[in-house]
Amino acid sequence: MSLALWRSHLAGTLHRNRSLPVSRYxxxxxxxxxxxxxxxxxVFRGFLENTNQLKFITDIRSEKIEEINFYPWGEICWYFPKTREQFRIAGKLVLVAAEDTDSALCLSRRTAWQELSEGARSQFGWPxxxxxxxxxxxxxxxxxDAHEPLPNFCLLLLEPETVDLLELRGEPQNRSLYGRDGEGNWFVRSVNP
Amino acid sequence: MSLALWRSHLAGTLHRNRSLPVSRYxxxxxxxxxxxxxxxxxVFRGFLENTNQLKFITDIRSEKIEEINFYPWGEICWYFPKTREQFRIAGKLVLVAAEDTDSALCLSRRTAWQELSEGARSQFGWPxxxxxxxxxxxxxxxxxDAHEPLPNFCLLLLEPETVDLLELRGEPQNRSLYGRDGEGNWFVRSVNP
Structure with missing residues (x-):
C-alpha cells in the first residue's frame, strides 16, 4: 500500500507538536x-502497520462499542494547538475484539496491549x-498480565475516507479537502476556509 | 432561572485553565x-444571559447549518489540558439567524457580533x-460594520440536557453524570470511569 496523500502533512504536524503530550488526544x-x-x-496510538488506519484502544464495555456495532462510522476532530492546524478525518470504524479471527489483527491487538503502561492496562480490570x-x-x-490482553480490551481502527485540513495560520487560512477517486487513489483540492 | 448543578464546576475549571486560550476551544x-x-x-463564547445555554457563532453558509436544520442535536467534547478534565455536554442546538423574530435573541446575536475582533468579523464577508x-x-x-452583523452571521446555542464529567486526575478517576428529572431539576450521580 502507498501512504495516503495527507500522511506526510500529518507526520510533519505531529513532529512539530511533539513537545505537547496533548497533541495525541x-x-x-x-x-x-x-x-x-x-x-x-x-488517544492516537499510531497507524496500523502498512495501512492508513489510525489506531485507538477501548473497553468492550464502553458505550461507544454499541454505537460502532450499530453504525460503524466515525469522524475525528484533531486540533493541534502549537501549529494551529485541524484535521477532520471521517471513515469506517473497525473493532478488533478478543474473539477476532484475523491473525494479523489479533497480533496488532496484542501488541497494542503490550505497549500500554501498567496503569493503563489495570483500567481494563476495573468495575x-x-x-x-x-x-x-x-x-x-x-x-x-503484561503480554496477554484482558478479554474486554479492544483495538479500534479508523479507515479514513475523507480528510478536511484547516491551517489557521495565514490570512486567509488554508483549507484542503482530501478524498479518494473511483480507483481508491487520494486527491486533494484547495477550498475557501 | 437557576444555575445548573454542573455550572459551578465548569466555572472553576474555566478559571483554572484561563492561562490557555485553547481552553475555550x-x-x-x-x-x-x-x-x-x-x-x-x-470557540466557546460564554453563556446566554440568564440561561444555561452555551454560545457559539457560525456562518449560515457552513455545512453545520444544514446538519442542524436536519437534526438539531449536538454533543460537545471539551477537554481541559491543564486540569485534565473532560466535559461531554449533549443537548438541543438552536440557530439564531438574521431573520429571527425573537427580539431578545436578535439582541444577543448583535451583541455577539460586536464582541468579535475586526478580523473575525471580516471572515463573514469572505467567499x-x-x-x-x-x-x-x-x-x-x-x-x-462593527455594530450591524452581516446577514450570514449566526449565533448558535446549545441547551444542555446531559453532562458527563470525567476528572482524569485521581486513581481511579472521578466521573459524574448530570441529568434532569421530570420537573427539569438537575441531579448528579457518581459512576465508574
Whole structure:
C-alpha cells in the first residue's frame, strides 16, 4: 500500500507538536442507536502497520462499542494547538475484539496491549464503566498480565475516507479537502476556509 | 432561572485553565443528512444571559447549518489540558439567524457580533466556505460594520440536557453524570470511569 496523500502533512504536524503530550488526544464522534451524536476524547496510538488506519484502544464495555456495532462510522476532530492546524478525518470504524479471527489483527491487538503502561492496562480490570461508582477497593485489583490482553480490551481502527485540513495560520487560512477517486487513489483540492 | 448543578464546576475549571486560550476551544459533533457524524472545533463564547445555554457563532453558509436544520442535536467534547478534565455536554442546538423574530435573541446575536475582533468579523464577508479556493483578492474586502452583523452571521446555542464529567486526575478517576428529572431539576450521580 502507498501512504495516503495527507500522511506526510500529518507526520510533519505531529513532529512539530511533539513537545505537547496533548497533541495525541483527539475527539471521536459517532452516532448513538437513538440517532444522536456522541463525542469523546481518545488517544492516537499510531497507524496500523502498512495501512492508513489510525489506531485507538477501548473497553468492550464502553458505550461507544454499541454505537460502532450499530453504525460503524466515525469522524475525528484533531486540533493541534502549537501549529494551529485541524484535521477532520471521517471513515469506517473497525473493532478488533478478543474473539477476532484475523491473525494479523489479533497480533496488532496484542501488541497494542503490550505497549500500554501498567496503569493503563489495570483500567481494563476495573468495575463496569458508567455503572454506579463502586467502592474504592474494587479498583485495587492486581496488575493484569503484561503480554496477554484482558478479554474486554479492544483495538479500534479508523479507515479514513475523507480528510478536511484547516491551517489557521495565514490570512486567509488554508483549507484542503482530501478524498479518494473511483480507483481508491487520494486527491486533494484547495477550498475557501 | 437557576444555575445548573454542573455550572459551578465548569466555572472553576474555566478559571483554572484561563492561562490557555485553547481552553475555550471545544469539539462539536452533529449528524449529517446522510446519517454520518460530523465533528469540528468551535470557540466557546460564554453563556446566554440568564440561561444555561452555551454560545457559539457560525456562518449560515457552513455545512453545520444544514446538519442542524436536519437534526438539531449536538454533543460537545471539551477537554481541559491543564486540569485534565473532560466535559461531554449533549443537548438541543438552536440557530439564531438574521431573520429571527425573537427580539431578545436578535439582541444577543448583535451583541455577539460586536464582541468579535475586526478580523473575525471580516471572515463573514469572505467567499463561500468550502467552495474552490477563490483568488487572494477575494478575501480583501473592507472591514464590515462593527455594530450591524452581516446577514450570514449566526449565533448558535446549545441547551444542555446531559453532562458527563470525567476528572482524569485521581486513581481511579472521578466521573459524574448530570441529568434532569421530570420537573427539569438537575441531579448528579457518581459512576465508574
Amino acid at each position: 483527539l475527539q471521536l464522534a459517532t452516532v448513538r442507536a437513538n440517532g444522536r451524536p456522541a463525542n469523546r476524547t481518545v 463496569h464503566p458508567g455503572a454506579d461508582k463502586a467502592e474504592a477497593g474494587a479498583f485495587d485489583s492486581a496488575a493484569p | 471545544l469539539q462539536l459533533a452533529t449528524v449529517r443528512a446522510n446519517g454520518r457524524p460530523a465533528n469540528r472545533t468551535v 463561500h466556505p468550502g467552495a474552490d479556493k477563490a483568488e487572494a483578492g477575494a478575501f480583501d474586502s473592507a472591514a464590515p
